[in-house]
Amino acid sequence: MVRKTKITIDHSKCHSGASTDPRDCRKCLFVCDPAVLLMHPTLEDHPDPYNPEIWRIDAIWLSKCTGCMKCVQVCPEQAISIIPGVTLHEMKAR
Numbered sequence: 001m002v003r004k005t006k007i008t009i010d011h012s013k014c015h016s017g018a019s020t021d022p023r024d025c026r027k028c029l030f031v032c033d034p035a036v037l038l039m040h041p042t043l044e045d046h047p048d049p050y051n052p053e054i055w056r057i058d059a060i061w062l063s064k065c066t067g068c069m070k071c072v073q074v075c076p077e078q079a080i081s082i083i084p085g086v087t088l089h090e091m092k093a094r
């Protein structure tokens with residue numbers, strides 16, 4: 001069975017309403033060569049759907065994660081946790 005990579009971002013630590021706003025940090029985005037992570041606006045918990053000022057980081061392209069852990073090491077909030085699984089490269093080699 002193929003074990004998928006699991007990436008969790010703790011939004012209570014990194015969020016436009018938390019102590020670190022991802023728009024001011026972006027360190028995880030800069031170090032991730034395969035661009036697994038995405039910073040995006042969200043309407044979740046926001047009172048004004050026409051002015052989505054809430055931003056957060058999420059992992060989108062999990063199969064591209066190499067498990068290098070650079071994002072975990074660079075994050076000043078310890079907001080990222082990763083359980084590496086099979087990479088896209090390994091899947092293609094099977």
Ligand code: SF4
Pocket residue numbers: 031032033034035036037064065066067068069070071072082
């Ligand atoms: S572990 Fe490496 S490849 Fe995976 S999301 Fe973090 S920086 Fe990107």
Ligand code: SF4
Pocket residue numbers: 009013014015020021022023025026027028029057074075076077078079080
């Ligand atoms: S490095 Fe950490 S604190 Fe900075 S944007 Fe990424 S998840 Fe947020």
